[in-house]
Amino acid sequence: MRILTLALLVLGLCRGQGTDECRPSALNIPGAQYPCVYPDHRATFRVVAPDAQKVQVKVGQAFDLVKGQDGVWTVTTTPLVVGFHYYSVVVDGVTVADPSTRTFFGSGWDNSGIEIPEGPDADYYLPKDVPHGQVSQRWYYSKVTGKWRRCYVYTPPDYETGKTRYPVLYLLHGWGENEQGWHTQGHADLILDNLIAEKKAKPMIIVMDNLNAAKPGEDARIFSARWLWPAPAPGSSAPRFGLANFTGATFTEMMLADLIPMIEKTYRVLPGREHRAMAGLSMGGMQTFLTTLANLDKFTYIGGFSGSTGGRGGPFDAKTSNNGVFADAEAFNKKVKVLFLGIGSMEGPNTRNFSEALTKAGIHNIYFESPGTAHEWLTWRRCLYDFAPRLWR
Amino acid sequence: MRILTLALLVLGLCRGQGTDECRPSALNIPGAQYPCVYPDHRATFRVVAPDAQKVQVKVGQAFDLVKGQDGVWTVTTTPLVVGFHYYSVVVDGVTVADPSTRTFFGSGWDNSGIEIPEGPDADYYLPKDVPHGQVSQRWYYSKVTGKWRRCYVYTPPDYETGKTRYPVLYLLHGWGENEQGWHTQGHADLILDNLIAEKKAKPMIIVMDNLNAAKPGEDARIFSARWLWPAPAPGSSAPRFGLANFTGATFTEMMLADLIPMIEKTYRVLPGREHRAMAGLSMGGMQTFLTTLANLDKFTYIGGFSGSTGGRGGPFDAKTSNNGVFADAEAFNKKVKVLFLGIGSMEGPNTRNFSEALTKAGIHNIYFESPGTAHEWLTWRRCLYDFAPRLWR
Numbered sequence: 001m002r003i004l005t006l007a008l009l010v011l012g013l014c015r016g017q018g019t020d021e022c023r024p025s026a027l028n029i030p031g032a033q034y035p036c037v038y039p040d041h042r043a044t045f046r047v048v049a050p051d052a053q054k055v056q057v058k059v060g061q062a063f064d065l066v067k068g069q070d071g072v073w074t075v076t077t078t079p080l081v082v083g084f085h086y087y088s089v090v091v092d093g094v095t096v097a098d099p100s101t102r103t104f105f106g107s108g109w110d111n112s113g114i115e116i117p118e119g120p121d122a123d124y125y126l127p128k129d130v131p132h133g134q135v136s137q138r139w140y141y142s143k144v145t146g147k148w149r150r151c152y153v154y155t156p157p158d159y160e161t162g163k164t165r166y167p168v169l170y171l172l173h174g175w176g177e178n179e180q181g182w183h184t185q186g187h188a189d190l191i192l193d194n195l196i197a198e199k200k201a202k203p204m205i206i207v208m209d210n211l212n213a214a215k216p217g218e219d220a221r222i223f224s225a226r227w228l229w230p231a232p233a234p235g236s237s238a239p240r241f242g243l244a245n246f247t248g249a250t251f252t253e254m255m256l257a258d259l260i261p262m263i264e265k266t267y268r269v270l271p272g273r274e275h276r277a278m279a280g281l282s283m284g285g286m287q288t289f290l291t292t293l294a295n296l297d298k299f300t301y302i303g304g305f306s307g308s309t310g311g312r313g314g315p316f317d318a319k320t321s322n323n324g325v326f327a328d329a330e331a332f333n334k335k336v337k338v339l340f341l342g343i344g345s346m347e348g349p350n351t352r353n354f355s356e357a358l359t360k361a362g363i364h365n366i367y368f369e370s371p372g373t374a375h376e377w378l379t380w381r382r383c384l385y386d387f388a389p390r391l392w393r
Numbered sequence: 394m395r396i397l398t399l400a401l402l403v404l405g406l407c408r409g410q411g412t413d414e415c416r417p418s419a420l421n422i423p424g425a426q427y428p429c430v431y432p433d434h435r436a437t438f439r440v441v442a443p444d445a446q447k448v449q450v451k452v453g454q455a456f457d458l459v460k461g462q463d464g465v466w467t468v469t470t471t472p473l474v475v476g477f478h479y480y481s482v483v484v485d486g487v488t489v490a491d492p493s494t495r496t497f498f499g500s501g502w503d504n505s506g507i508e509i510p511e512g513p514d515a516d517y518y519l520p521k522d523v524p525h526g527q528v529s530q531r532w533y534y535s536k537v538t539g540k541w542r543r544c545y546v547y548t549p550p551d552y553e554t555g556k557t558r559y560p561v562l563y564l565l566h567g568w569g570e571n572e573q574g575w576h577t578q579g580h581a582d583l584i585l586d587n588l589i590a591e592k593k594a595k596p597m598i599i600v601m602d603n604l605n606a607a608k609p610g611e612d613a614r615i616f617s618a619r620w621l622w623p624a625p626a627p628g629s630s631a632p633r634f635g636l637a638n639f640t641g642a643t644f645t646e647m648m649l650a651d652l653i654p655m656i657e658k659t660y661r662v663l664p665g666r667e668h669r670a671m672a673g674l675s676m677g678g679m680q681t682f683l684t685t686l687a688n689l690d691k692f693t694y695i696g697g698f699s700g701s702t703g704g705r706g707g708p709f710d711a712k713t714s715n716n717g718v719f720a721d722a723e724a725f726n727k728k729v730k731v732l733f734l735g736i737g738s739m740e741g742p743n744t745r746n747f748s749e750a751l752t753k754a755g756i757h758n759i760y761f762e763s764p765g766t767a768h769e770w771l772t773w774r775r776c777l778y779d780f781a782p783r784l785w786r
Contacts (some may be wrong), residue, residue, distance in 0.1 A: 028502060029503070031501070047487065051447075052484075052485045053485070091445075091484045092442065092446070092485045093444035093445065094440065094442045095491055095492065096482070096484070096490065096492055099490065099504075100502070101503075103496045108422060108489070110422070110496040132532045134525045134530065135529065135574075136528065137527065139520065139525045140526060141522070183530075219643040276765045
């Protein structure tokens, strides 16, 4: 996918901006002219469906396509929010991916993606002529889940040739996504390549694992595509699609027992909590808080991108929330060098409120708000771009 | 994708065979019960489409689904060929991917995949408790195409910890696929992990690049999804969708000028033609023959999997075909240690005929036929499994 994306993105940059042409989205399959994006962020979608009765595109909201005499359905949307959007096409009531884009694993299935460019200045997640790190897939067997698991590991540009040991950031995706999200939708590798080249961030290893972790017999359906699941058995106590029952306990156990030891055995890693960070987006942020706040002896840097413990389990109470980990602010501030709370400006006040409550309780924390973005990948790219430079200082 | 595949494949193996239950395909998204596969290789497909007029599944041939009272359309196919099949769903005339499977890049777009298991004995491409190599994405800039390119590089299990230098196999996908094909659809990494663990193959580096290579202004449309291309301009001399105009010249130039030097600079590689092999499937096999036969000073091992120069450019003539490279059999046999021609038994006689013509002309070659398989990935997995152990002997 990426090579096509990059080629088109680079092409886009070289072309210069400011024209009113509708440019193919950077995420289209090779040769596909649609969907295309206008400079004012409207997008035109096109579906060839001579025999269909109704065709819609769902990109945030639903847009009805109009059938032309040639059987080609089209619609031009209102201006879309900048950044990466999952979207789908609905053909006579059936929700499917648009065959003209590459697919991206979100909401538990491979749906379509469209990229609304931020503009020529926002090149922090684009490939530049700088040293590039690598993303490698790493297989490991988890004793806790009894299954083979895959994570992706970013190693910085000079990893292979050097002898240096590096600190490690464990970085999690969100609900319905997987270990591929951070380097395909998020461009985490390119963001770090660029930050490291500008000496804004220290070289580090980034471990992108899959937050799905279930022991044999455990039900993990909360992670899967809702409409495809068989109805749960009557009286089943299996967790439903909400996150109410989400404790993150199995992932935490797996991470501490299987993932971290494998990583520290396999890579040139700096040992100890001072060199270990964890962050995640949305549900991955919740998992990050659940894991790290219960194990402050193992983590020094904590990041929640559009996801934290804020607003869960009733109103925040410094004395009792998260088993009282915030009760002794001084002790907490000594242990946690960075507590980062990021959010898109269009996502509501919960995270800001949580940050202010923490501050009021004397807990040092960083509140980062991404202007004009929603609960989507551009918010999380910006969060990583702001969070990574704060690590290992 | 793979972690799900593996989990389910392993699960499938553990469950034991011989029951008559319809098991979810190993390539389904998490939780999806359909498509499922019966032990006799029939598959049941299911699409929820209350408002659709007609729903088909195209897996090799087209099967009409039947609508139930609940608006759920289903069909159980006749027994399918073993192995990996791309397939698509047609909803009221619109060809799309089935949202219930992971998608796989083939024919220029992300369509669905279903895996018909070979049976409990065929575990050569499944994960086992053996040392695992890594697949890493590698970015490089091509001066020839003027674009950033991505390849995937398999390094054997002991690569990171050791100091050994390794020979290199350059391995290409087929028409409409990309550099992801060999490790997602093909499981090249697991095949090599298993062969190396059994000491059947020598440890090697495998470079999986993208055979799409066009210079600025060159038209690469032969590689893209046909129905999505705009009609070519009247009188356009651009190559059309066939391979008639395919010369592979730009890829060969890019490979020699950009790819091989980058690989040999970046990895611990054994230099020289004795340690360089090239193979590919279908169009990638054609590219392999076009590249290697014109550069025998650079390659010692050649593999065509369901693709070679056989049957192209008129009848084979040892004296003149491929610029007479076969004219001096003795000289050719001295240079080329392995000339491998693989094919599925259901693909017709062209490759066997080509092999026999070469043999008649005194050219040593290996003809490998995969029993009961078509122009699909199981044929190519088996080709790699047979080809890799012949290298570097």
